[in-house]
Amino acid sequence: MLGSPIPEPGTYVLTGPEQISIRQAVAVLSALLDRPLSVHELSFEEALACFPASTPELCRRSLLETLGEAASALAPTTDVEHLTGRPARTFSDWAGDHVAEFAVSAPATHGDRG
Numbered sequence: 001m002l003g004s005p006i007p008e009p010g011t012y013v014l015t016g017p018e019q020i021s022i023r024q025a026v027a028v029l030s031a032l033l034d035r036p037l038s039v040h041e042l043s044f045e046e047a048l049a050c051f052p053a054s055t056p057e058l059c060r061r062s063l064l065e066t067l068g069e070a071a072s073a074l075a076p077t078t079d080v081e082h083l084t085g086r087p088a089r090t091f092s093d094w095a096g097d098h099v100a101e102f103a104v105s106a107p108a109t110h111g112d113r114g
Contacts, residue, residue, distance in 0.1 A: 014079055015088065016076065024091075032092075033102060
């Protein structure tokens with residue numbers, strides 16, 4: 001539900017209350033799930049190749065640029081509070097409330113197949 005009054009149309013930068021890198025987010029999830037998780041860096045080209053072939057190039061590039069190094073460089077804003085009427089939550093608080101959705105079985109590797 002939107003906060004009151006309805007905000008002006010425009011561009012908003014939605015962030016949490018803190019800057020957090022992908023590595024920091026993975027460390028939070030690793031602690032919450034009580035299992036080791038790691039980050040495997042891909043080149044931009046390798047990451048582009050992970051999308052289905054039918055994904056438009058503009059969408060692939062836009063998503064990767066949004067999730068890349070620039071994402072952790074964004075300074076926190078108050079735009080979430082402006083739009084919702086509530087302050088943004090930390091990644092740790094949000095992930096803790098959704099830990100069940102993250103707690104899926106790890107995929108089998110070739111070595112796990114009898």
